[in-house]
Amino acid sequence: MRLEVEITGKTFRSAAGETHEVLAPVKFALSSGEVGVLIGPSGCGKSTMLRIILGLDHEFQGRIARPPQARIGMVFQEPRLLPWRSVEQNVRLVAPDVTDAKLSELFRILELQAHRDHFPGELSLGLARRVALARAFAVEPDLLVLDEPLASLDDALAGRLRDELATLVASRPVMTLLVTHSLDDAIRLGDRLFFLSPRPARIVQDVPIAIPRAMRSEADFGRIRAELAALQLESK
């Protein structure tokens, strides 16, 4: 399975009638088992790019190739749970085929067992985020898209969730696309980092990380960060 993104442009007409260019030509591909990370400044058009890739926005120039039968798991920036359904129902409604064992396993990893019957309104943001993660993994996706899943969480919780995310992503071969503005998340979770420019977004750097995710040590993280810092300077 392979996701190919080849956007040649995307414009948006404002209420005043002016045309704004949101995306410059962007081209990249992901294959199964690979984690691509989109990193860029706020408002650069990352979310627009995701909407195009997910098929929610058809008004763009270019082409997106993803296998039509590919199942998509998505974690939106805000959890987007159904407030009138319980945590468990929220997961089961998008993943009717999920087995009890698999669901229990997911809830155990994400520490949600105690909240199965709670309603989203009764959860903290961190918990709701975890439910959104559980939902995305329960569908056993071929393409997993994570839009800043750790934003606005405190460091300790974000760190724990990042580890859980790493475990889940490693548990099955899936094309993963992660959007973040945290370099730390990017180098811990990603295989290839795409650095985006400010609006209109284009890819300024495409940096593969050679060391497999599971084998990276703290020393490696430091080294990669230093290398990235050097690259960033060059590109300016």
Next chain:
Amino acid sequence: MLRLLSFALFLVIWWIAALFVGGAKLPSPPAVLEVMIAEASSGALFLHLGATLARVILAFVLAMSLGSAIGYLMGRVRLADKLGDPWLILLLNLPALVVIVLAYIWAGLTEAAAIAAIAINKLPTAVVTLREGTRALDRSLDEMASVFAMPRWRAFRHVVLPQLAPYIAAAARSGLSLVWKIVLVAELLGRPNGVGFEIGVAFQLFDTPRLLAYSLTFAAVVLVIETLLVQPFEARATRWRPRAA
């Protein structure tokens, strides 16, 4: 308790007024009760009440289901909204009497004409309420359902319908009170039975006790249905709302 007290006060005022005005124009409560009991024991009261209730139920169900479907469509599809809006404004402002009279002229003095006329009167308010509800649907949840490829019916049932439920409840409530009022006019003008017909007869004979007996029984039935059916349903449909915020 306060409700009972307020009701008792109403009876007292009525009774005193009856003493002043005199029997023919405003009979006292016992006189009206006597007619009620007589009509009930002959079975006529239940016959007419039953006929009216059957019309209310049929017209209400027809208008609610059709109105909800049209309102949903107009809220979702811009073209449907543009095409339907002038009709809607026309129907909203058309006097109930005009609809009823025209229905009887065109379709004859039939049961179908009466029920259709009542339903048409209620239809536009249901459409407007449901259109408003559909416009207020959370698009981000629609996107979620679409990304996760939820089948249409499941998405409608679990994502859309819970958001529409409070609007459906509101439309049902306001619609029912409208139907209660219009059904009597339709019966007065063209049906051989029902509470409206009896009131018409009582009017022609200036038979005030009979008129009051029928209208008060009818009001009591409306009150019972509102408290036992409509209000609990409304409370149920809006139950999740405080949690959503």
